[in-house]
Amino acid sequence: MQTKTLAAELSYIGTDFHGFARQQGLATIQGALEDALATVFRHPVETVGAGRTDSGVHAYGQVVSFQLEADELANRQLSSLVNSLNALTPDSILIRSIAEKPEGFSARFSAVSREYRYRIVVGDIPPLFIAPFAWWLSGGYINVSLMQEAADLLVGEHDFRSFCVAGSAQDRSTVREISSINIFGMDHLGESCIVVQVIGNAFLHSMIRIMVGTLAEVGLGRRDPQWLAEVLAAENRQAAGQTAPAQGLTLWRVRY
Amino acid sequence: MQTKTLAAELSYIGTDFHGFARQQGLATIQGALEDALATVFRHPVETVGAGRTDSGVHAYGQVVSFQLEADELANRQLSSLVNSLNALTPDSILIRSIAEKPEGFSARFSAVSREYRYRIVVGDIPPLFIAPFAWWLSGGYINVSLMQEAADLLVGEHDFRSFCVAGSAQDRSTVREISSINIFGMDHLGESCIVVQVIGNAFLHSMIRIMVGTLAEVGLGRRDPQWLAEVLAAENRQAAGQTAPAQGLTLWRVRY
Numbered sequence: 001m002q003t004k005t006l007a008a009e010l011s012y013i014g015t016d017f018h019g020f021a022r023q024q025g026l027a028t029i030q031g032a033l034e035d036a037l038a039t040v041f042r043h044p045v046e047t048v049g050a051g052r053t054d055s056g057v058h059a060y061g062q063v064v065s066f067q068l069e070a071d072e073l074a075n076r077q078l079s080s081l082v083n084s085l086n087a088l089t090p091d092s093i094l095i096r097s098i099a100e101k102p103e104g105f106s107a108r109f110s111a112v113s114r115e116y117r118y119r120i121v122v123g124d125i126p127p128l129f130i131a132p133f134a135w136w137l138s139g140g141y142i143n144v145s146l147m148q149e150a151a152d153l154l155v156g157e158h159d160f161r162s163f164c165v166a167g168s169a170q171d172r173s174t175v176r177e178i179s180s181i182n183i184f185g186m187d188h189l190g191e192s193c194i195v196v197q198v199i200g201n202a203f204l205h206s207m208i209r210i211m212v213g214t215l216a217e218v219g220l221g222r223r224d225p226q227w228l229a230e231v232l233a234a235e236n237r238q239a240a241g242q243t244a245p246a247q248g249l250t251l252w253r254v255r256y
Numbered sequence: 257m258q259t260k261t262l263a264a265e266l267s268y269i270g271t272d273f274h275g276f277a278r279q280q281g282l283a284t285i286q287g288a289l290e291d292a293l294a295t296v297f298r299h300p301v302e303t304v305g306a307g308r309t310d311s312g313v314h315a316y317g318q319v320v321s322f323q324l325e326a327d328e329l330a331n332r333q334l335s336s337l338v339n340s341l342n343a344l345t346p347d348s349i350l351i352r353s354i355a356e357k358p359e360g361f362s363a364r365f366s367a368v369s370r371e372y373r374y375r376i377v378v379g380d381i382p383p384l385f386i387a388p389f390a391w392w393l394s395g396g397y398i399n400v401s402l403m404q405e406a407a408d409l410l411v412g413e414h415d416f417r418s419f420c421v422a423g424s425a426q427d428r429s430t431v432r433e434i435s436s437i438n439i440f441g442m443d444h445l446g447e448s449c450i451v452v453q454v455i456g457n458a459f460l461h462s463m464i465r466i467m468v469g470t471l472a473e474v475g476l477g478r479r480d481p482q483w484l485a486e487v488l489a490a491e492n493r494q495a496a497g498q499t500a501p502a503q504g505l506t507l508w509r510v511r512y
Contacts, residue, residue: 012384013384013385060445060446091387124335125350125352128268128269128348129267130445131347133385188445190506190508250446252446
């Protein structure tokens with residue numbers, strides 16, 4: 001039987017989920033999506049996500065691929081499948097589109113790069129409208145230029161062992177390549193935040209959140225930008241800063 | 257005894273409230289603020305708001321004035337009063353600042369102009385991250401230029417009887433002056449919306465929501481821009497379009 005490969009692009013508010021990856025008995029994005037697909041097609045449908053977002057992490061442009069029999073799709077418009085899945089999933093998940101892809105396409109393995117954005121609100125006044133989507137660093141002032149200088153030291157191919165949850169890598173390689181980090185100010189719903197935009201091929205577990213927690217130390221003036229070179233060289237999680245909270249992170253876009 | 261006049265600037269998410277104005281037994285912004293003030297100062301404190309926002313309407317820069325005895329403020333920093341009030345009010349209310357004002361200042365009567373912003377999301381894909389703060393017009397396409405052309409007919413001093421809840425004006429004047437309406441696109445948290453920015457001295461009940469509902473008819477191509485002149489001239493609520501939903505509206509800023 002002929003199969004077709006599809007890719008869905010979706011956004012979600014991670015707040016109410018135990019992360020992307022399906023887990024028995026817990027609310028997850030993959031679980032909700034696979035349940036909805038099973039309801040529509042009356043059989044289990046396995047999905048593959050471009051990035052496994054942790055508990056509380058959001059996505060603007062997560063991509064999920066799955067396969068169906070050609071005849072299951074024969075009399076169905078993909079736009080009406082989008083509507084059905086949106087009706088069957090929680091309101092905090094929004095399927096933006098579904099498109100057919102060439103045979104062999106995998107949301108995970110075909111991805112060329114992944115972009116994440118991390119939002120920080122600095123100052124005495126906490127965020128209100130964007131509170132679920134930002135890390136509030138109360139008080140103080142953040143120096144974006146120093147933070148950018150520090151971030152530039154992370155761009156390129158490096159062993160990012162210092163920026164991954166201790167023990168999670170085990171014997172596997174912790175070498176990754178970051179193609180760019182840009183830090184800029186942006187207003188959302190009237191509230192000012194600093195966005196740390198990170199683009200790379202793939203990332204280790206909690207890597208971006210540890211990077212942001214470490215860069216924040218520089219931004220707040222507690223460390224010099226050059227400290228990042230030491231942290232990288234240490235190849236030890238203890239050398240880096242705190243893990244920035246999940247709520248500030250959004251999987252922004254996946255390029256193929 | 258010497259009294260001092262204070263003004264608080266506050267933001268709130270209107271979703272969970274029955275509007276700004278205090279109402280017995282209902283959750284309101286004014287009620288929550290006055291309760292918090294009464295807790296801090298151990299006596300009732302009356303407040304005056306710059307704009308009475310309806311149920312579900314948000315505020316970025318609402319201004320509220322109130323008076324206290326000078327000796328109640330003698331050993332108190334206004335920034336610590338901000339913190340106390342934020343701790344005592346629901347999370348969906350954020351007091352941004354409190355400042356002392358000249359005697360006789362009233363958040364309502366001293367206001368020179370009020371700015372409101374109304375957010376519209378158009379297209380097949382509903383808003384997700386900004387869903388609580390926008391009106392989703394599903395499908396179709398909105399022509400912002402035609403909408404702006406129509407809006408220009410509302411600028412200036414006019415009798416806005418057609419744009420006010422029928423019967424609410426009674427014998428009172430329905431003449432108001434709008435100083436500007438600007439309609440522009442803006443991105444928030446990755447989602448595109450159209451912002452209708454309206455600045456004027458004062459507004460009738462539901463006036464901006466009826467204006468937006470009427471302008472949307474033009475933007476969607478169902479009416480010509482010139483229709484707005486007819487609607488104005490009719491001086492009859494029936495002549496205008498629908499009342500756009502409360503969630504899209506935000507009291508943005510009050511100028512003194």
